[in-house]
Amino acid sequence: MIEIKVPELAESISEGTIANWLKNEGEFVQKGESIVELETDKVNIEINSEYSGVLKKFLYQPGDTVQVGQVIANMEENETVTNGKSEQVEGPQKTEIEKQIEAVSNTDVSSQEKQKETIANPADSVKDKNKPNPVASPAARKKARELGIDLSEVPYQDLLGRVRVDGVEAYKQSLESKQNQANQEKKPQQVATAGEKEEMIERVKMSRRRQTIAKRLVEAQQTAAMLTTFNEVDMTAIMALRSRRKDSFYKNNGVKLGFMSFFTKAVIGALKAFPLLNAEIQGNELLLKKFYDIGIAVSTDDGLVVPVVRHADRLGFAGIEKEIGVLSEKARTNSLALSDLQGGTFTITNGGTFGSLYSTPILNAPQVGILGMHKIQKRPVVIDETDTVEVRPMMYLALSYDHRIVDGKEAVQFLVMVKKLLEDPEDLLLES
Structure with a gap:
């Protein structure tokens, strides 16, 4: 009997939650196949x-918390399944490809036609209640x-027969619509009883990631002496530069010239001038990185994640834009690796993509600084050189910092330097 254990995940992760068993008890598993999602x-x-x-047996069920090295299932090696019964395997096993070739060669014309109908009408295929584990x-x-x-009840699949997120959400909406219609047909009452109110409350267990986000945000506010300072930046020069260079930049680099590369370069230039914003506290010591x-x-359906652009000071504008694009796509498709999320020294967050005009970002511990970007909005601004008023595209910036090692003077000067670098892209290129 072989014991299936939780493997080593990462240095900072000692446990996880069983999300879903991808195989069933009594099912044959090939070496290398996925058996559980953690x-x-x-x-x-x-x-x-x-x-x-x-x-043979699952020792834990979905929702259970398991530790690294813990046995979560048992398997019988060199055993196969025939007519629902386990039998010992004698001799080498056929590969999955060989099995598929043999199955196709033994299929008659009528069964082939049935397969074609299933592919042409993938929604009908999910009506088969005998499918214990739909592809999703x-x-x-x-x-x-x-x-x-229940995934087996979801009739929304793509052309390959796979259940996707939008299919699950559409099925949920259809159930809610039917429920609402049924509720409307009931005789209305003037006052809902306590029991009826309880039925109107939906209890949804927080995902492990959301629990972790909540815990760390509270810890950051409780352990750090966090303050926020604000400034505003005139985006005229950057927007004009992007307008002039966007076509040639895309042609030469295969990626669009966005705002984030400008802000990343500006932050790096300011961090070099004020290194305490790039530090970390460990006990009574400072780690100056x-x-x-x-x-x-990056915001995802499962919560906020912060993938890291490694050695951003060694990358050009195109390199930063490409790396951000790759990491953002990984975040959206839930394919980020642990290595993509570990070891950042400073964080940039952009609430402006959702329309935020002003906010105070929370530190991403153990980092001691985070820059918040916001919505670009046209406002009347006094131009110092001419004492005239012009309408300019302006953005509020917010720098949250740990006052335990960063004084207000340094924080303000840091943000002023970021502002100056952004308002003069030539200085930005020189400083970064």
Whole structure:
């Protein structure tokens, strides 16, 4: 009997939550196949089998918390399944590809026509209640668990027969619509009883990632002496530069010239001038970091994640834009690795993408600084050189910092330097 254990995940992760078993008890598993999806504080990980055999028993169920090294299932090696019964395997096993070729060669014309009909009408295929484990993306499985949906009942699939997140959400909406219609047909009452009010409350368990986000945000506010200072930046020069260079930049680099590369370069220039904003507190010591791994906050359906652009000071504008694009796509598709999220020295967050005009970002511990970007909005501004009033595209900036090691003077000067570098792109290129 082989014991399936939780593997080593990362230095900072010692436990996880079983999100979903991808195989069933009594099912044969090939070596290398995924058998369970594990939800950690940062990413979801699929654990692959190191052996071929039959899964005998699950020791834990979805929602249970398990530790690294803990046995979560038992498997019988060199065993296969025939007519629902386990049998010992004698001799080498056929590969999955060989099995598929053999199945196709033994299929008659009528069964082939039936397969064609299934492919042409993928929605009909999910009506087969005998399918114990429909094919679905990890994100779809997670969404189904959160909404309490049975994946085998979801009739919304893509052309390949896979259940996706939008299919789960559409099915949930259809159920709610039917429920609302049924409720409307009931005789209305003037006052709802306590029991009826309880039925109107939906209890949804927080995901492990959301619990971790909540815990760390509270810890950051309780352990750091956090303050926020504000300034505003005139985006005229950057917007004009982007307008002039956007076509040639895309042609030469294959990526669009966005605002984030300008802000990343400006932050790096200011961090070099004020190194305490790039430090970390460990006990009674300061860790002054001479490298610049900049975290870029990305909002996903599962919560905020902060993937890290490594050695951003060594990258040009195109390199930064490409790296941010890759990390953002990984975040949206729930494919970030733990290494993508660890070790940042400073964070940039952009609430302006959602219309935020003003906010106070919370530190991403153990970092001691975070810059908040906001919505670009045209406002009348007094031009110092001419004492005239002009309408300019302006953005509020917010710098939250740990007052334990960063004084107000340094924080204000840091933000002023970021402002100056952004308002004069030539200085930005020189300083970065």
